[in-house]
Amino acid sequence: MRINGYFKGNYPFVLFSVKSDRPKIWKQINFLVDTGSDVTGITTKDCYSMGLSFSSLGRPVGSISGLKDKARRWEINNAELRAISTDEKLVKFGPTKIYIMETSPDCPSLLGRDILERYSLKLVCDIKNKVLYLDY
Amino acid sequence: MKEETTVLEELKNGTKELEWLSKNFSDLKKRYPKKFVAIKDQNVVASASEIETLINLLKKKSGNPNNYLIDFIPDDKYILVV
Numbered sequence: 001m002r003i004n005g006y007f008k009g010n011y012p013f014v015l016f017s018v019k020s021d022r023p024k025i026w027k028q029i030n031f032l033v034d035t036g037s038d039v040t041g042i043t044t045k046d047c048y049s050m051g052l053s054f055s056s057l058g059r060p061v062g063s064i065s066g067l068k069d070k071a072r073r074w075e076i077n078n079a080e081l082r083a084i085s086t087d088e089k090l091v092k093f094g095p096t097k098i099y100i101m102e103t104s105p106d107c108p109s110l111l112g113r114d115i116l117e118r119y120s121l122k123l124v125c126d127i128k129n130k131v132l133y134l135d136y
Numbered sequence: 137m138k139e140e141t142t143v144l145e146e147l148k149n150g151t152k153e154l155e156w157l158s159k160n161f162s163d164l165k166k167r168y169p170k171k172f173v174a175i176k177d178q179n180v181v182a183s184a185s186e187i188e189t190l191i192n193l194l195k196k197k198s199g200n201p202n203n204y205l206i207d208f209i210p211d212d213k214y215i216l217v218v
Contacts, residue, residue, distance in 0.1 A: 006154045006155065008157060008161050008207075009161050009165075009210075013154070015150050015151060015154055017143050017146060017150075027202060028146060028147065028150040028205075030205070030207065032218070036218070037218065044187070045172070045206065045207075048187050048188065048191050048201075049187075049202060049206045050201075050202050051201070051202070066217075066218065082143050082147070084144065084147040084148065084151060090140050090147070105172070105187040105208070106208040106210070106214075106216075107216070107218060108207075108208070108216075
């Protein structure tokens, strides 16, 4: 079975609907597929879009490290990721842990190796021919 | 079951918006470089240099920014390393 992705320029993205009870989240999020990221996380832009303020999340559980600065992160312990398969069926992954990450606003939310590994998602990414999908 | 139907419909609509964004990305880079844009029904309905400004615009417009695909459009010099 397959979930199609999309290229924004040469950035590979996959759409998931994210649901969580704490914090309350129900939102479609366009995740940049990032095999360099240890974890999956919702970043600042998407938090703002759904009206989620960092101050409402309580104490951060730690930080994330990037090229330069460290930033705060919070856990979402029981998130469910839902996607649409190529045959238009709903595909669910979870409950699973993902993170909220305080990044610069231009940074997209990230689909990291944790979800790819946990759900045995096979990434096929052909940038030149603009082919992107996840097999599961 | 009702929730599944709702999510499926939302994802179908979201997919259409993303396909449009993907197809028109080069043009959007020319028209909205380094801007945050809100997309609805395959149209850019608002844009701003700051995400907070865009969210406030959308709140005034429809009350719920969650109903839009919100994205950042880079310019040609933009390099993203995450």
